[in-house]
Amino acid sequence: MLRDAALVAGKDLRIELRSKVATNQVLPFAVLTLIIFAFALDADRGLLSTVAAGLFWVTVLFSGLLAIQRSFALEAGDDARDALRLSGLDGAAVFLGKAAAVTVQLLALEVLLAVGAVVLYDVSLSGAALLIATCLLATAGIAAAGVVYGAVAAGLRVRETLLPLLLLPVLAPVLLAAARASEAALATTTAAGWPWVRLLAVFSAVYLAFGVVAFGPLLEEA
Amino acid sequence: MTTSTRATRILGWATAITMVLTGWMALVISPADAVQRDAVRLLYLHVPTAWIAMYVSFGITTLASALYLWKRTRSRFWDIAAGASAEIGLVFIGLTLLVGSIWGRTTWGVWWTWDARLTSTAVLFVTYLGYLAVRRIPHEPLARSRRAAIVALAAFLNVPLVHYSVEWWRTLHQPASILSQRRLGDPQIHGVMAWTLLLAVVAFTILYAWLLIHRFRLAWVEEQAEEDALAIAIAERHAEADATPEPQVTS
Numbered sequence A: 001m002l003r004d005a006a007l008v009a010g011k012d013l014r015i016e017l018r019s020k021v022a023t024n025q026v027l028p029f030a031v032l033t034l035i036i037f038a039f040a041l042d043a044d045r046g047l048l049s050t051v052a053a054g055l056f057w058v059t060v061l062f063s064g065l066l067a068i069q070r071s072f073a074l075e076a077g078d079d080a081r082d083a084l085r086l087s088g089l090d091g092a093a094v095f096l097g098k099a100a101a102v103t104v105q106l107l108a109l110e111v112l113l114a115v116g117a118v119v120l121y122d123v124s125l126s127g128a129a130l131l132i133a134t135c136l137l138a139t140a141g142i143a144a145a146g147v148v149y150g151a152v153a154a155g156l157r158v159r160e161t162l163l164p165l166l167l168l169p170v171l172a173p174v175l176l177a178a179a180r181a182s183e184a185a186l187a188t189t190t191a192a193g194w195p196w197v198r199l200l201a202v203f204s205a206v207y208l209a210f211g212v213v214a215f216g217p218l219l220e221e222a
Numbered sequence B: 001m002t003t004s005t006r007a008t009r010i011l012g013w014a015t016a017i018t019m020v021l022t023g024w025m026a027l028v029i030s031p032a033d034a035v036q037r038d039a040v041r042l043l044y045l046h047v048p049t050a051w052i053a054m055y056v057s058f059g060i061t062t063l064a065s066a067l068y069l070w071k072r073t074r075s076r077f078w079d080i081a082a083g084a085s086a087e088i089g090l091v092f093i094g095l096t097l098l099v100g101s102i103w104g105r106t107t108w109g110v111w112w113t114w115d116a117r118l119t120s121t122a123v124l125f126v127t128y129l130g131y132l133a134v135r136r137i138p139h140e141p142l143a144r145s146r147r148a149a150i151v152a153l154a155a156f157l158n159v160p161l162v163h164y165s166v167e168w169w170r171t172l173h174q175p176a177s178i179l180s181q182r183r184l185g186d187p188q189i190h191g192v193m194a195w196t197l198l199l200a201v202v203a204f205t206i207l208y209a210w211l212l213i214h215r216f217r218l219a220w221v222e223e224q225a226e227e228d229a230l231a232i233a234i235a236e237r238h239a240e241a242d243a244t245p246e247p248q249v250t251s
Helices: A002-019 A021-041 A047-073 A077-086 A091-121 A128-153 A159-170 A172-185 A194-220 B006-029 B038-069 B076-107 B116-136 B141-172 B178-184 B191-243
Strands: none
Touching (some): A002 A091, A021 A091, A047 A091, A047 A159, A047 A172, A077 A194, A091 A194, A128 A159, A128 A172, A128 A194, A159 A172, A159 B116, A159 B141, A172 A194, A194 B141, B006 B191, B038 B116, B076 B141, B076 B191
């Protein structure tokens, strides 16, 4: 199953690499969002460095919505979705593959955004272990839940508007936990960060398990 | 066509009677609070709606969705029941938020505060709003029902995650707020108040059952009507085809 998942992930990533939509549109969008926040919050008052963690994760969330929509738009044309279904790949493998591809893209995006935050928001990166654990687990959670709901919305005429409505409430715990853990890592608060990382781990595990079970039925009857 | 039967009429009367009784107990018999004065009477509206929405409505939606997804018990019945229950639950939880907001304004001085319970209730509200949105999308009905059932299960799965994250957010971050202390620190409740609250819960439970049956039947009849309309349309096209003479083939 893991080999099949790697096949699906490889396919998605290869398409993204060749179509360059992720690098030419999603990445610039994310950086643009960082700049927009600076306009909204008056960049010169030192406010940005205190709220940087929260803004960072909101940006990741919005870019994640785009990445997830992309992940299913890939299969919208030429009945590629039916082809995927007929390929004999297990639903769970397709789910894990797509989630892995989204995770890889978002992690790359987060590295770039972190650099952006350092440059634009005057953030000094510290607490590396906590920060890396937070990024890995939060991104896995966003990707797992996102791919489940992406499949729910896939193939519908209203998918662009439906996905945020479904996904954002579900990702509320991730946003909360990731923002708090990052704040702790960047030492903008004195609160402990690791309990939040545990919550992120539980969230990712729950949605990965749910996706493995639910993705087969979701693919079947699209 | 009506969705009422003898049983639902009895249920309807029971709702009306218990509601009037609750109103009388809540507004006349039960005492005003020493601190909150008459505002405390909102309790009899706030608690039952919250209770019905969170535990009964969404519980039944989850159960019905699971039964719909399970192949052996799959039927339209469970799908329609899940949708009907969620709709009523959403109305009730909306009422809870509305009444709570008014109550908060009179006792705490603010319409909204980022208290743990308030926040998780709001997230729950939006989550089920999304569920109902999935039920409304224009799509092939059976596929839509299946997707909706999966969304309902995921929404239920999300409830404890939201609950704990928000709870931590408000406790790890800062010492417990005065609000929750005030709420939890005074567990004593006057005897009459307790009875009134119990009656209110009973009244709202009957109301829920009555609404659920009507909403379910309405959805059921609606679906039948759609099928009938389709069958009639097909029959009409057939009749048209039979009525028009065969095109003359000339060669």
